[in-house]
Amino acid sequence: MIIQRSDEVPDITLLKRFPVPRNFGVSAGSRIGKGRTWPAPGGAARIRRFDVYRYDPDSDGNPRIDTFHVDLDDCGPMVLDALIWIKNRIDPSLTFRRSCREGVCGSCAMNIDGTNWLACTRFISDLATPATIYPLANMSIIKDLVADLTHLFAQHRLVEPWLRSRTSAPERERLQSPDERHRLDGLYECIMCFCCTSGCPSHWWNGDRFLGPAVLLQANRWLTDSRDEATGERLDDLEDPFRLYRCHTILNCTRTCPKGLNPGKAIADIKKMLIERRG
C-alpha cells in the first residue's frame, strides 16, 4: 500500500527503531548522555514521564536527556502544553519554539516518540511511556529543542517561492478559475515546519544539495500556480541529479506530515512535468 497521508499510517509498525546501537556513528560532541531526573510534583494523581533532549550551548557539555514528571490534571491535553507546564513549573531554562498553539505556524515541530510532528497537535494521551521529546533530526541544534533552520530556509529561497510574471501588472487581482485554484489544494497548506525534510534519509546524506520534500512541495506549488509564468525557468533550476532526483520515493515525508499533505506526490508531479517537457 502506498501511503497518501500521514493519517493513513498503520498503528503497528514492524520496527519502532532501526536496530543499531545508540550513539552509533554519532560524532563525539553529539553523543547523548543521561541528564538530570527532576522529582515528580507532590500530591499529583496522574503523572506522565517525559524524557526530553537538552543541549546547552553555553557549557562544554554533550547533549543529555532530562527526565520530567508532568501532572496531567494541572496541564492541557497537548505535548506543547506539557512542555509549557515544565517550563513554568519545573525548569524555566527549557527552550523550544512555539507560537500559535494550533498547528498553523509550524514553530513547534519536533521529534515526538520517534516521529516528527507539531507538539501543539499531538495528544499527550497518544504518547508512549515514557514519552521521548527530541529536536528535529539531522539539524544543528541551537539550544534544547531549537534546531538551526538557516540552510532549509536558504533552500526555500532558492526556488523563488513567489509569483513570477512577465505580463504587466493588471489593474485588479490576477484572475484564476475555481478549477485552477483547486489545483493548489494540498500544496498551499504547507506551513514549512520541516518535519518532512528532517525525516528524509536522502536529505540526511545529501542535504547540502538535495532540496528536500518541504522545499520541493513549495516548488511544485509555484509550478502548479496558473498565474505564474516562470514554469520553464523553475523546471530548469530543479532539473538536477541532486536537487530533485535525490528523491527515491522513500515517503517518510508523507508518513510524517502533520498537515496530512503528500510531498512525495508533489515531487513525483515535478518529475512528470520534466518528462512531459522533454517530449
Next chain:
Amino acid sequence: MTRTQMRSALGKAVGLGSARDGVENWLLERVSAVALIPLTLWFTVSTVMHAGDDYATVMAWLRRPVTTTLMALLLMALFHHTALGLQVIIEDYVHSRMKVLLLVGMRLGCLAMAVTGLVATLKIAFGA
C-alpha cells in the same frame, strides 16, 4: 576565516547551480526496469526448463535467433539498469574523492560485463 564560512546561506544552498540534467537517467532507469520484467521472467523460466537437458540441446536452444535476440536485449537492459542503480547508490553514500573513481570503475565494469555477455551470446549464435 575561510571563504566557505563567510558565504551566505543562500550562496551555500545554490552551490554550483543546477546541472539541468537528470531526466534522461531517471527515464532510462524506469524504461529498463519495465523491459527487465518480461526479459527476466523469460530467462528464469527458460533456464529452469532447460535444467535437465544435455549440452547439445542447450546450445541448440541458444543458437535459435529468438533466444539470441532476447539474450542480447536482456544483457543490455540488465547492465544499463545496474549501472544507473549503482550510480545512484554511489552518489548517495560516497562523499569523498573516491566518488569519481568508483563511478568510473563501476561504469567500466558494467560495460565490460555487458560486452563479455554479448560476445559470448554472438559466438554461440554464429560460431562453430
